[in-house]
Amino acid sequence: MKYRKLGSSDLSVSEISLGSWLTFGLGVDDSSGRACVDAAFDAGINFIDTSNIYGVGAAEEFLGRALKGRPRSSYILATKLFFPMTETDKGLSRAQVLKQIDLSLKRLGTDFVDLYQCHRYDQETPLEETMLALTEVVKAGKARWLGFSEWSPAQISAALAIPGVEKFVSSQPQYSIIARRHEPEVFPLCAKNGIGQIVWSPLAQGILTGKYKRGAPPPAGTRATSPEMGGFLSHWLTDENLAKVDRLRPIAERAGMSLAHLALAWVLRRPEVSSAIVGASRPEQVKENAAASGKTLTADLVAAIDAAVA
Numbered sequence: 001m002k003y004r005k006l007g008s009s010d011l012s013v014s015e016i017s018l019g020s021w022l023t024f025g026l027g028v029d030d031s032s033g034r035a036c037v038d039a040a041f042d043a044g045i046n047f048i049d050t051s052n053i054y055g056v057g058a059a060e061e062f063l064g065r066a067l068k069g070r071p072r073s074s075y076i077l078a079t080k081l082f083f084p085m086t087e088t089d090k091g092l093s094r095a096q097v098l099k100q101i102d103l104s105l106k107r108l109g110t111d112f113v114d115l116y117q118c119h120r121y122d123q124e125t126p127l128e129e130t131m132l133a134l135t136e137v138v139k140a141g142k143a144r145w146l147g148f149s150e151w152s153p154a155q156i157s158a159a160l161a162i163p164g165v166e167k168f169v170s171s172q173p174q175y176s177i178i179a180r181r182h183e184p185e186v187f188p189l190c191a192k193n194g195i196g197q198i199v200w201s202p203l204a205q206g207i208l209t210g211k212y213k214r215g216a217p218p219p220a221g222t223r224a225t226s227p228e229m230g231g232f233l234s235h236w237l238t239d240e241n242l243a244k245v246d247r248l249r250p251i252a253e254r255a256g257m258s259l260a261h262l263a264l265a266w267v268l269r270r271p272e273v274s275s276a277i278v279g280a281s282r283p284e285q286v287k288e289n290a291a292a293s294g295k296t297l298t299a300d301l302v303a304a305i306d307a308a309v310a
């Protein structure tokens, strides 16, 4: 496993990290989840991403159980807040930031997270209030570094312009061969300001592994067939995207890689990307995905991929 520095922080994160949306505490049973966590450590993955909203606390609780007994210094833990935990507990007000960090730490069974992220921008709370509250969390030692997910360039710039507060070191955008909207503006703005990208759904929830085929029902045991996990996949599982995957198959063959490796090497080709956060329902997937670290693509292959999905 190779490691990259996360923005201007002192964190050295594995190129492939382990996510927990829809899987742990929700669609994947505890023993498979534990096997995925063990496989991650075995493969040198040191970075685990979660959120208070994943399974409405259940993913953090699962990780609290699964990580118990491992030295706290052996992994880098990231969580997030913003989405409604109850009808009234939501957003990024000072009261919520101070409340949600304590609840997350309790579920995770730790005194601090390495990275605390705003899961989205909160239009209802003055940005300065959020940044001051996050700074309090860092000063209290409950989070070491701060990040955001899916903020616009204007929102990122506004946060960076506030004096006397902790600065963001990470951005968590959706980024994959078929989801590139943050590339032109967010990537360069962040690079200039010491903010690394930790990218989500780099396999487009499994689509870029090639296991879903046009005109065929989704294979049994995949996210698309799962009542708990499939809901967010259906609008990506289109003929158009599956046709793109079909055009990527010969390119992966030419590269001598699986499609999953092609997709992960493709996001990691960008130096702005510190880590690809990959979800998994079984340990074999973690092992396979971790092996993408260090794989590179020639300029010819990158151009062929661009043409295949244009």
Ligand SMILES: NC(=O)c1ccc[n+]([C@@H]2O[C@H](COP(=O)([O-])OP(=O)(O)OC[C@H]3O[C@@H](n4cnc5c(N)ncnc54)[C@H](OP(=O)(O)O)[C@@H]3O)[C@@H](O)[C@H]2O)c1
Binding pocket: 018, 019, 020, 021, 022, 023, 049, 050, 119, 149, 150, 172, 199, 200, 201, 202, 203, 204, 205, 206, 207, 209, 211, 221, 222, 223, 224, 260, 277, 278, 279, 280, 281, 282, 284, 285, 286, 288, 289
């Ligand atoms: N910040 C945000 O708003 C946000 C949003 C979404 C996700 N995230 C983060 O990003 C992480 C990753 O996102 P994600 O889970 O949606 O997408 P992903 O990593 O693109 O896809 C993960 C899913 O693909 C399948 N898969 C993984 N490796 C495979 C392999 N080698 N071969 C075949 N199938 C494979 C598995 O599903 P099945 O086996 O069930 O088919 C797995 O659960 C999340 O866990 C979360 O931590 C953040």
